[in-house]
Amino acid sequence: MGPRESEGPTDATLLARARGGDRVALGTLYDRYASPAHSLAAHMVGTTPAADVVHDAFVALLERPTTFDPALGSFRAWFMTAIHHRCLNLLRRDRPMVADDALFEVAAPDPEPVDVIVQQLRDASVREAVLRLSVEQREALVLAYYGGLSQSAIAERLNLPLGTVKARMRRGLITLRGLLRGEAIPMEMEEETVE
Amino acid sequence: MTHEDAVLLLPAYVLGAFDGDVAEFEAHIDRCPRCRIELAAYMDTTASLGEAVEAVPPPASLRRAVLDLVPESPRPSPAPARRFSPISWFSAPAAAALLAALVLLLAVMAIQQQQLQAARSELALSSRGLELLTSTETIVQRLNPVADPASTAHGHWYHRPGIDTQVIVVEFLPTPPAGDSYYGWLHHADGSWQPTGAFSLDGNGYGRQIILGGDGSDVQGVTVTRQPKPTPAPSGETVLRWPAG
Numbered sequence: 340m341g342p343r344e345s346e347g348p349t350d351a352t353l354l355a356r357a358r359g360g361d362r363v364a365l366g367t368l369y370d371r372y373a374s375p376a377h378s379l380a381a382h383m384v385g386t387t388p389a390a391d392v393v394h395d396a397f398v399a400l401l402e403r404p405t406t407f408d409p410a411l412g413s414f415r416a417w418f419m420t421a422i423h424h425r426c427l428n429l430l431r432r433d434r435p436m437v438a439d440d441a442l443f444e445v446a447a448p449d450p451e452p453v454d455v456i457v458q459q460l461r462d463a464s465v466r467e468a469v470l471r472l473s474v475e476q477r478e479a480l481v482l483a484y485y486g487g488l489s490q491s492a493i494a495e496r497l498n499l500p501l502g503t504v505k506a507r508m509r510r511g512l513i514t515l516r517g518l519l520r521g522e523a524i525p526m527e528m529e530e531e532t533v534e
Numbered sequence: 535m536t537h538e539d540a541v542l543l544l545p546a547y548v549l550g551a552f553d554g555d556v557a558e559f560e561a562h563i564d565r566c567p568r569c570r571i572e573l574a575a576y577m578d579t580t581a582s583l584g585e586a587v588e589a590v591p592p593p594a595s596l597r598r599a600v601l602d603l604v605p606e607s608p609r610p611s612p613a614p615a616r617r618f619s620p621i622s623w624f625s626a627p628a629a630a631a632l633l634a635a636l637v638l639l640l641a642v643m644a645i646q647q648q649q650l651q652a653a654r655s656e657l658a659l660s661s662r663g664l665e666l667l668t669s670t671e672t673i674v675q676r677l678n679p680v681a682d683p684a685s686t687a688h689g690h691w692y693h694r695p696g697i698d699t700q701v702i703v704v705e706f707l708p709t710p711p712a713g714d715s716y717y718g719w720l721h722h723a724d725g726s727w728q729p730t731g732a733f734s735l736d737g738n739g740y741g742r743q744i745i746l747g748g749d750g751s752d753v754q755g756v757t758v759t760r761q762p763k764p765t766p767a768p769s770g771e772t773v774l775r776w777p778a779g
Contacts, residue, residue, distance in 0.1 A: 347674060348705065363742075365600065365601060365603070366597070369597055369600050373596065373597070374589065376584075377591070378585075378588065379585070382588065389590070389592075390593055394596060394599055394600060412577055412578060413581075415581055419581035420580060420581065423550055423584055424550050427550040461586060462585065465586035466586065469583075483546070484550065485587075489552070489553040490546045490553060492553075505543070505545070505546060509544075512549070512576055513545075515579055516576070
């Protein structure tokens with residue numbers, strides 16, 4: 340968390356200064372986002388690799404100027420998405436290719452049951468919003484985001500057509516966005532299928 | 535890939551569940567402003583999902599490792615080793631030249647020593663400023679533009695009770711007219727003014743001052759003026775001010 344007033348230098352300004360060699364700016368950016376980023380990474384890949392994930396995200400941030408474009412939304416959203424995707428890459432890369440390697444620590448076992456994952460969410464407003472989604476939408480979002488499953492894997496796991504999974508993700512995300520903004524839940528629409 | 539195709543894939547992409555042709559999809563995103571707007575909105579939502587998990591504080595060593603990604607203030611390189619030519623030690627002109635060279639070398643080394651000391655002092659000062667700026671207890675006041683409220687120029691004053699360091703940061707200040715500079719001022723409760731010096735601005739009109747020797751608890755106003763030279767109290771046009779009015 341940063342200073343009390345939220346009107347300090349913008350994230351884009353801090354990033355520009357950090358890329359120009361300003362350690363104070365980098366430190367401020369770190370203090371704003373490292374904690375939630377590390378929490379997410381620790382949740383997904385475990386505490387030991389989490390620090391590396393966050394560190395590598397900052398390396399990419401400083402070394403590749405095209406990685407973040409302020410025109411594409413907030414730095415916060417972009418950085419958390421970058422962390423999430425890095426975790427997924429790590430999980431998918433580290434999944435053991437041979438089943439008989441008993442000593443190999445499986446980085447991404449089957450996700451916990453959806454309801455267990457949701458109940459473990461610390462942020463009550465997000466938890467309640469997720470719980471207000473339909474069971475199908477919640478399942479699709481949670482298995483994808485927290486479980487790290489691809490849309491094809493979810494379709495296979497739930498024995499559903501891929502188009503149905505895509506549709507549930509889309510409707511679920513749109514509904515969740517509205518709920519987090521305090522909007523009323525939209526009228527349930529007939530489940531669509533996207534091909 | 536059509537726009538309609540991409541719109542349907544955006545959620546899976548943001549959720550990290552997209553397992554189709556990412557390159558083709560991202561190529562569409564790059565040239566489609568509507569998709570980019572939609573993508574930003576979805577990312578905002580998934581960021582909330584990410585922030586909702588149980589907090590796991592990062593190890594203290596991570597902060598240092600990240601800060602080390604930016605090199606510390608450049609330090610002067612040590613004086614290059616000099617190899618003396620095999621001149622005759624018995625030649626008076628050569629001896630004089632050697633003496634002059636030695637004097638010059640000592641002078642250069644003294645200057646470099648001063649620069650090194652200055653760099654170290656700046657680094658220590660930056661560390662104190664960093665500590666203040668990143669503390670959750672730090673109080674921040676915004677310095678607003680005076681002449682043109684619509685101007686993007688602004689500043690912030692950071693202080694924390696009990697910590698004898700204050701920081702003034704200014705942003706987007708226009709280049710002052712030739713001969714003028716921007717000066718910072720703290721206005722104390724007893725009516726006195728404390729000059730904090732001239733700002734050194736970068737190309738974006740950004741400047742920072744780290745002030746040691748007071749926690750700001752008796753400061754009732756912070757001002758930035760534009761004036762030609764330092765004075766005991768503000769004497770130029772007030773550009774930024776806290777509090778407003």
